Amino acid sequence: MNDAQKRWLPFELHTHTFHSDGKQTLLELAEGAKALGFSGVALTDHNTMTGLAGKEHVSRQTGVEIIPGLEWTTFFGHMVTLGIKEYVDWRNLSPFHLHRGIEDVHRQGGLAGVAHPFRVGSPMCTGCFWEFEVSDWRQIDYIEVWSGLFPSIQRINARAFAFWTDLLNRGFRIAATSGRDWHVPGPVSEPVSATFLGLSAAAANPESQPLADAAVDALRHGAASVSVGPLPLLSVRTEDGRELAGIGEAVMIPQGEPRKAVLASLSVDFAARDGQWELQKRTVEFRLNSNRGELAATELSRDRPVATCPIDASGVTWLRGEMYGVMHGVHTMIGFTNPIYFDIH
Template sequence: MRWLACELHTHTLHSDGVQTLEELAAGAAELGFDAIALTDHNTMSGLAGKESISNKYGLFILPGMEWTTFYGHMVTLGLSEYADWRRADRSRIVEGIQAVHRLGGIAGLAHPFRIGSPACTGCYWEYEVKDWSVVDYIEVWSGTFASIHTNNRRAYALWTDKLNEGLRISATSGRDWHAQKTTDEPLSITYLGIPEGEETTEEHLIDSLRKGQATVTIGPLLTLAISANGHNFELGSVVSSQLHAKDLGALKASVTLDFTVRSGLWILPDQAFKLILCSDRGQELEREVMWSRSNPKDPIRLSGLPLTPEPRKWLRAELWGIVHGVHALIAFTNPVYFD
């Protein structure tokens, strides 16, 4: 799997941003992004000229729009044409999401627990989602140094609850980037995976998020894979119960940590990180991972981690450690699922 660094929530002066699309693209390129999504509020007009800007700065610009209403904000990505947000109704948001799907796009909750009106009109999610299976993803980390904020912890818990219910919903981060301002706070990155040998296109990136081939970090790239009786399952894949039921000791996890990604654009102190594998059954495994900036640049691989044969719905990896003097979640993967 090839992993592309993505920023999936941005704005220009076509809504409430104070940057042009070219300024946004230039800033994204300097920060080591491979792709950005332009998600202006209730308009797609800012995408004009995106092809030439994309070529100039060597990054993908995904078409998107943030549905901005009194009852919540929803980021839509990959639309083939404009989907009318004005038809959104508090009890019928599922119909709005289905309209996005018909146009080839995906839809996710934006910052669902951010303080709402009057501080941010409609930022707090109040829509009645009668069928959560239509939701493609939840933006669980919003803003800078996202993992320490209470509203993001609530969003992360909501995502976990939905996974526990058996739903397969992806999780992302989004800076909600409005201006070219420097910050010392950690930036969260959503990495989208493209299978080796597959051409990278806007459509493939959208499909990767749709499938849950995504991992989120403020530092190293964290990935997870499951092996069962000679079969390998990466993020977003589904492990069949028939595969590992034949051999109770056949289920193994492999985790890779790559500290070389976006080299020089993030800083963590030398430390012993805590790697956790967790599922709907709770915490299943914990390992200490030592790292220092003087280490060789090869990725750190932990292979053959044993998993019990008990039934589970999903499994993800989390990396915990010290950031800016705070113990915080540094990275997490989307799940590998189990049927």
């Protein structure tokens, strides 16, 4: 599906209330999320789901969707689980038996994601550094590659982003998200990241599917784009204009058919969470990166928010967009899309 045909909504996917180590109620969290332009939050308290009591009332009162979740907090790493209906016990997880817990999450239709894998561990943050042995990365649904405020300038996040890229190069199709790890209410002075999830028009209809479930499904299929500013989007089509794939989708190439040039459609939605961020230059640089390295780059702005770049798809297995700009006096990555994949069948 064309990304423009999806409804891209901003979510915060890693939060806490006083039911674990946060200092806010669920209502305060939702009110804070609304003030920051979020459509929804995932409540991921440490090893408990008691904070979700009354979430329907909070959603009706604030208009902010609440995705049920839980952060497994162990000595060997933290894992955020989303979209689960019932508590999943974390206490029998050893460094070598992580998949037992993941299977329980998947049985409920939920997602399991690695949280802040390179954050400093004990004694500063017990278990924050990821030490679980993952025997099959295909069972991991996503990695929180951006954590905290103004995440792109943090070294731990650069490591996580590079780790995710290496997994993509090894052939694993794992989504990437951001997570503030939000504990405390109140205003912030640093850029706040959002994970935009691409919902189809039908999926976003609450009569056909609850918004929280539609958001989890979008992430399950890799329809996610991350930004501290405007929303970067990416799709590919043939030279004659036929749509091939959007974010999280795969371009199907018949066996034996040579990979020809395709057109990459790059766009930036500058209206997304407008007023919640400020760029210090009128333009952003949009780069196309892949397993073959950088393939193209162009500048986009409110006056020119869309561009088309021909690329040679030979040898390409994944393709993503990366958006760079100047915030708080720093030139840095301010957003990225999840990949489009290339399949031979």
